[in-house]
Amino acid sequence: MEDYKYLFKVVLIGEAGVGKTCLVRRFTQGLFPPGQAATIGVDFMIKTVEIDGDKVKLQIWDTAGQEKFRSITQSYYRAAHGLVLVYDVCSQNTFDALPQWMVDIESFANQKVMSYLVGNKTDRGDAREVPTHIGKQFADRYEMKFLETSAKEADNVDKLFIDMATILTEEIRSRRLVPDSQSADISKDTKSISSCAQCFKL
Numbered sequence: 001m002e003d004y005k006y007l008f009k010v011v012l013i014g015e016a017g018v019g020k021t022c023l024v025r026r027f028t029q030g031l032f033p034p035g036q037a038a039t040i041g042v043d044f045m046i047k048t049v050e051i052d053g054d055k056v057k058l059q060i061w062d063t064a065g066q067e068k069f070r071s072i073t074q075s076y077y078r079a080a081h082g083l084v085l086v087y088d089v090c091s092q093n094t095f096d097a098l099p100q101w102m103v104d105i106e107s108f109a110n111q112k113v114m115s116y117l118v119g120n121k122t123d124r125g126d127a128r129e130v131p132t133h134i135g136k137q138f139a140d141r142y143e144m145k146f147l148e149t150s151a152k153e154a155d156n157v158d159k160l161f162i163d164m165a166t167i168l169t170e171e172i173r174s175r176r177l178v179p180d181s182q183s184a185d186i187s188k189d190t191k192s193i194s195s196c197a198q199c200f201k202l
C-alpha cells in the first residue's frame with residue numbers, strides 16, 4: 001500500500017521561459033538548475049508533503065510554454081486539481097499573454113479547478129516590468145490566488161505548493177461533511193488521481 005492519503009495533480013502553465021521547470025525543480029529537488037533547457041511537451045515530478053498530519057502526494061506536471069506544444073499541453077488541463085499560471089515579473093510580454101491563457105483555462109480545465117497566478121523571478125529586482133499590485137489585480141479579477149516567487153532564491157516556492165496542497169486537502173475534508181451520496185465516496189481514503197477526481201466531480 002502506498003504511503004499517502006491524498007493525491008493531487010497540479011499543472012504548471014505559462015509562456016516559454018518564465019521559470020516553470022525551475023519552480024518545479026526547486027520544490028521537488030531543492031535546486032536551481034544551471035542552464036535549464038526548454039521543456040519538450042510535458043514532464044512530471046512527484047513530491048509528498050505532510051498537511052495537518054496527513055501525507056499528501058503532489059503529482060506536478062510541467063508543461064512546455066512554446067506555442068508548438070500547445071495542443072499537447074492543453075490536454076493535461078482537464079484532470080488538474082490545481083493549475084499554476086506563471087508569468088515573469090521582468091517580462092511584460094509574458095504578463096500581456098495572460099488573458100489568452102485564461103481563455104485556454106476556461107476552455108480546457110475543469111470549472112472547479114483551484115488556480116494560482118504566479119509572478120516569478122523576483123530576484124531580478126532592477127529588471128522588473130510588472131509591479132506586484134498589477135499582478136494581484138489580475139489575479140483578483142479572475143478569482144485566483146496570487147504569489148510572487150523566485151525559483152533562483154527559493155523565495156515563496158515551498159509556500160506556493162504547500163498552500164495548494166493545503167487548500168486542496170481542506171476542499172476534500174470539508175466535502176466529507178456533506179450528508180449526501182457523494183460524501184460516502186469522499187470518506188474513503190483517496191489513493192489515486194481517478195478516485196480523487198471523483199471527489200471533484202471531474
Ligand SMILES: Nc1nc2c(ncn2[C@@H]2O[C@H](COP(=O)(O)OP(=O)(O)OP(=O)(O)O)[C@@H](O)[C@H]2O)c(=O)[nH]1
Pocket residue numbers: 014015016017018019020021022023033034035036037038039040063064065066120121122123124149150151152153
Ligand atoms: N533570475 C531568475 N531566473 C530564473 C528563475 N526561474 C527561472 N529562471 C531562468 O529562466 C530561464 C527559463 O527557465 P525554465 O524553468 O526553463 O522556464 P520554463 O517556463 O519551464 O520554460 P519552457 O519549458 O520553455 O516553457 C532559465 O534560464 C532559468 O535559469 C528565477 O526565479 N530567477
